[in-house]
Amino acid sequence: MQNKIIPPLCFVVLLFTGALFSSGCSESNGVTTLSMAHSLDTKHPVHLAMKQLSESLEKNSGGTLRLEIYPSGQLGSEREVIELLQIGSLAMTKVSASSLEAFVPSMQVFSLPYLFKDNRHFWQVLNSDLGKELLEAGTPYRIRGLGYYDAGSRSFYATNAAIHSPADLAGQKIRVMNSQSAVNMVRAMGGSATPVSWGELYTALQQGVVDGAENNPPSFYLSKHYEVAKFYTLDEHTAIPDVVVISERVWQGLNAQQQQWLADAMAASTQYQRALWQSATEEALDAVRLAGVKIIQPDKKLFQDSVKNYLSQQTSLSPLIERIQQLDSAEENHHE
Structure with missing residues (x-):
């Protein structure tokens, strides 16, 4: 039976x-x-x-x-x-x-900037017991x-001027997902975070409702946002699965x-x-380059420094952050 x-x-x-x-x-x-x-x-x-x-x-x-x-x-x-x-x-x-965090609070941890050391650390966490706990x-x-x-790493793109540092975000309306964590991160960097639905974003960029947005290369390319946003800054602030x-x-x-x-x-x-x-x-990065997009490789430390105070305030997520950091430390010790 x-x-x-x-x-x-x-x-x-x-x-x-x-x-x-x-x-x-x-x-x-x-x-x-x-x-x-x-x-x-x-x-x-x-x-x-x-x-x-x-x-x-x-x-x-x-x-x-x-x-x-x-x-x-x-x-x-x-x-x-x-x-x-x-x-x-x-x-x-x-x-x-990020969309899940409004329903599952612990998912907020993935929206924290510069949480993972590299792609190896990212997948080490997702495949760990902690990753399974978050799924459940x-x-x-x-x-x-x-x-x-x-979903790769998310980076800023803009319609009017290149973003070389957080200082360039001042006065800029940056589209974010409907996520309080994303709003807080952009504000910490000095930008004006503006939630806009994905389906409405092309028009919002085109009409100047927002001055820029942030996303991974394939989404930037396939959405055709590169047609109206000609500056793409690979600051890679978050890796949100x-x-x-x-x-x-x-x-x-x-x-x-x-x-x-x-x-x-x-x-x-x-x-x-x-x-x-x-x-x-x-393929996405190659395609947007050919379409005339200027790709900027910024000093990531400037962006990391801009969110240090914000990260220190995330006390409710501290236990999860510590476990994520410990996983990376354990892997490093394993290879020594």
Whole structure:
């Protein structure tokens, strides 16, 4: 009896718009389909990794468990899809850890600037027990993390003038995600943080609603923001992972075998996405250079110094920060 595939419990929710949206999972003719939404372009390496996730899941399950993906913000902003996920109207989504912090407070730690020493340290943390704990921290809020995708390092870009140091951020309206941590960081550096949804950002840059923004190279390129923002400063202030999450209600509706199929597919997708991300970053930087974007390699220490006071004030996150730093120290001692 334990090996029998039991269709997951599904939910139908009447949206505030009055339209009837199908539940996050559905079952038909012995096939269970999970719905997944995200805000990125279909050429983005994260979307391509989700397609691979879907293919792996179907292969693992012999076609009995499938994933239906809704890209490009079709079902709303990151905050909106998280809310759909909480009530089981959506099964899965990919969101930035910064978007999750409004729902899962411990995720705020990823938004702290210059938290990781390098990419090795970054993945050491994500693959550690601490990384797993953070994925599970959302279960009381009906959100379960399945795994991390690489979202590279975020850097500033601007429409009017190059940003060489934090002093150049003074008086500049910089778009940030709907994240209090991101707002606080830009303010600490001297800029005026302005939350704007991703889908509205191109127009906001074009019309001067904001003077700049911050994001990783593939997103800067694929969003075509380089068409209106010709200065890109690789200060690499944060390395905020993307997190693949599933509705806890939907997860609990899956049986143990289905959960394992999904976990295995997620693990394979993570490795696939990491390789994609590296090449996509290099291609993006080459492409924006050819399009006339000036790429600035600043003195990062100036940016690091500008947030020291801000970091010292994050007392509630101190235990997590210490654990992250200890992981790097332990690795260094291991190699000595």
